[in-house]
Amino acid sequence: QVQLIESGGGLAQAGGSLRLSCAASGRASWYAMAWFRQTPGKVRQFVARIKWNSGNTGYADSVKGRFTISRDTAKNTVTLQMNALKPEDTAVYFCASQIAPIAAFDSPSSYDAWGQGTQVSVSS
Numbered sequence: 001q002v003q004l005i006e007s008g009g010g011l012a013q014a015g016g017s018l019r020l021s022c023a024a025s026g027r028a029s030w031y032a033m034a035w036f037r038q039t040p041g042k043v044r045q046f047v048a049r050i051k052w053n054s055g056n057t058g059y060a061d062s063v064k065g066r067f068t069i070s071r072d073t074a075k076n077t078v079t080l081q082m083n084a085l086k087p088e089d090t091a092v093y094f095c096a097s098q099i100a101p102i103a104a105f106d107s108p109s110s111y112d113a114w115g116q117g118t119q120v121s122v123s124s
Helices: none
Strands: 003-007 010-013 018-025 032-038 045-051 057-059 067-072 077-082 091-098 118-123
Touching: 003 091, 018 032, 018 091, 018 118, 032 067, 032 077, 045 067, 045 077, 057 067
Parallel strands: 010 118
Antiparallel strands: 003 018, 018 077, 032 045, 032 091, 045 057, 067 077, 091 118
């Protein structure tokens, strides 16, 4: 059974940085891992994705150039480094895993397992 546990959320000022981590267990490898975020009353929004073997990455336009996703295949962890934070980055951030390639990598329905989420709050 795949288990994803996020950590590292918290409060930051606009322009600051936070680092999120996701510890994954239950499988030897994945096709891809991703981060999504969600605010109350809104659908879960794609943030970034990384392919497990190749390390190829993809980002939402809203975070491109500010956020960096990385993975450590030896430790089975995925990290989201968030710099130049903006108040609109405030959300609950979720780690997600994908075991098979699906075209719509930015759709929540393409992912098989989810973490419990971690709150990120950015003050202006």
